[in-house]
Amino acid sequence: MERLDAFMARANAAYYATHDPFADFTTAPEISQVFGELLGLWAAMQWQAMGAPPQVILAEAGPGRGTLMADALRAVRRMVPDFAAALTVHLVENSPRLRAVQAAKLPDAIWHDTLATLPPGPLLLLANEFLDALPIRQFVRRGAGWAERYVAHGAFVEQPATPLARTAREGEVVEVDAAATDLVAAVAQRIAAEGGAALFIDYGPATSAPGDSLQALRGGTQADPLADPGSADLTAHVDFAALAHAARAAGAAVHGPLPQGIFLARLGLFQRTGALARTQQPAVAARLLDTAKRLAEPDQMGRLFKVLAVCHPGLPIPAGFFE
Numbered sequence: 001m002e003r004l005d006a007f008m009a010r011a012n013a014a015y016y017a018t019h020d021p022f023a024d025f026t027t028a029p030e031i032s033q034v035f036g037e038l039l040g041l042w043a044a045m046q047w048q049a050m051g052a053p054p055q056v057i058l059a060e061a062g063p064g065r066g067t068l069m070a071d072a073l074r075a076v077r078r079m080v081p082d083f084a085a086a087l088t089v090h091l092v093e094n095s096p097r098l099r100a101v102q103a104a105k106l107p108d109a110i111w112h113d114t115l116a117t118l119p120p121g122p123l124l125l126l127a128n129e130f131l132d133a134l135p136i137r138q139f140v141r142r143g144a145g146w147a148e149r150y151v152a153h154g155a156f157v158e159q160p161a162t163p164l165a166r167t168a169r170e171g172e173v174v175e176v177d178a179a180a181t182d183l184v185a186a187v188a189q190r191i192a193a194e195g196g197a198a199l200f201i202d203y204g205p206a207t208s209a210p211g212d213s214l215q216a217l218r219g220g221t222q223a224d225p226l227a228d229p230g231s232a233d234l235t236a237h238v239d240f241a242a243l244a245h246a247a248r249a250a251g252a253a254v255h256g257p258l259p260q261g262i263f264l265a266r267l268g269l270f271q272r273t274g275a276l277a278r279t280q281q282p283a284v285a286a287r288l289l290d291t292a293k294r295l296a297e298p299d300q301m302g303r304l305f306k307v308l309a310v311c312h313p314g315l316p317i318p319a320g321f322f323e
């Protein structure tokens, strides 16, 4: 018997070490080059707001194929060369398989297993669809108390749990995003002490609500999350309210969560996509405009995906978070 978070950690470590996750799902940077370009320029604006320190860490957590960072670097080299000269690229990735894919695109990067080993100093951190892969715990309301979900032989087993300060009806599941919350709190503490800003983009509701959001994707279709660990990508909704609370408690300024569509539109998603489309044949131009809509339309990725910024309290409100 294994607690759900231990099961999820083990299953995802095995999955990312042995599979090409992009055969099972696609992500924003794989849909449009503009996504990474805008995030790179967002980081450059934070660097300028910090007073343009001569050395800065540009880090990404869970870089996948390295596409986001490659697009970001291309944009900042062209638009903000002083930032490109000041930054060192650090990637937090625990899959040896994906590290090799990333190294082909980002030969000068420095890899880490966890954020804890990043060197000290001002930090600009990007993380897209990283927190949703981190292990969660699930509790079930039972009578006057709570049970916690464990996994044994491909099924849930409930064990008595200590009281939880959450409201739910009998039999309802409540998720605790423990690993993501700890990680965001550690980033917030570091940023409050040493300067910088972090941008977390992921899917989940803006306010915490009961419900079981654990899901598995295998070959692009929903699968049983408890069957055959390591064969499917396990994810859960990110609890943005809990993350924002933890980051504030750690001393950082928090902006958002804001719907991804609004954030990207404010940063110029449609203008940049339009500029790329203008030099293309009509069919290619139409496909490009479709990618921008896919990222930003409320019924596609624009509303479910949220953006949360965790900043040094001395920084102004970051781009995208004001009108």
Ligand code: SAH
Pocket: 012, 016, 021, 027, 028, 029, 030, 061, 062, 063, 064, 065, 068, 092, 093, 094, 095, 098, 113, 114, 127, 128, 129, 130, 133, 134
């Ligand atoms: N950000 C990318 C990839 C998302 S997939 C994109 O948008 O396309 C999740 C990524 O996080 C993968 O690179 C995976 O190997 C990495 N990852 C998952 N859990 C991790 C952990 N605990 N520590 C470090 N990296 C992890």
